[in-house]
């Protein structure tokens with residue numbers, strides 16, 4: 001089953017499930033749908049469902065649960081928007097703290113899609129995790145070296 005309703009495209013049965021439907025709301029429709037009230041969204045979804053199933057007998061839902069990531073002031077959307085800050089943003093966000101210019105071993109590392117060269121994707125998020133795991137191993141190795149040197153200098157007899 002697949003249908004196209006204004007504001008909601010590709011309403012499809014979820015693969016492997018006989019009770020879950022997924023639909024995608026894109027572009028300006030997504031912007032508008034966050035601004036619509038629940039009653040308006042319920043109307044769009046119910047009409048989409050009726051059209052997809054070819055019947056007017058499907059009742060309205062009692063309530064819906066939905067996110068509003070775009071208008072939430074703490075998220076401002078559901079994916080990193082690198083265009084706004086330039087192509088090098090991911091490199092900056094991937095910098096540990098203290099940064100690469102510092103001689104101090106990093107104490108804080110960052111992974112996640114926004115820090116990757118493939119922002120907004122699971123693949124980018126996964127690759128960034130591997131990158132930071134490698135960095136963590138380097139940090140731990142460096143710390144061990146530093147600690148060995150400290151012990152050595154503390155234990156060495158004064159000449």
Ligand SMILES: Cc1cc2nc3c(=O)[nH]c(=O)nc-3n(C[C@H](O)[C@H](O)[C@H](O)COP(=O)(O)OP(=O)(O)OC[C@H]3O[C@@H](n4cnc5c(N)ncnc54)[C@H](O)[C@@H]3O)c2cc1C
Nearest residue numbers: 078079080111112113114115119120121122123124125126
């Ligand atoms: C609707 C939608 C569809 C998408 N479709 C695709 C797709 O088809 N293909 C694709 O490749 N990508 C898709 N993406 C993007 C993909 O889901 C993300 O890029 C990816 O999940 C990012 O992974 P992440 O580990 O960076 O962040 P997240 O998966 O967001 O993980 C961050 C985690 O940190 C937790 N967290 C946040 N704050 C705190 C805190 N203060 N303390 C503790 N935990 C915290 C969150 O709960 C979350 O579990 C889609 C995203 C959305 C929203």
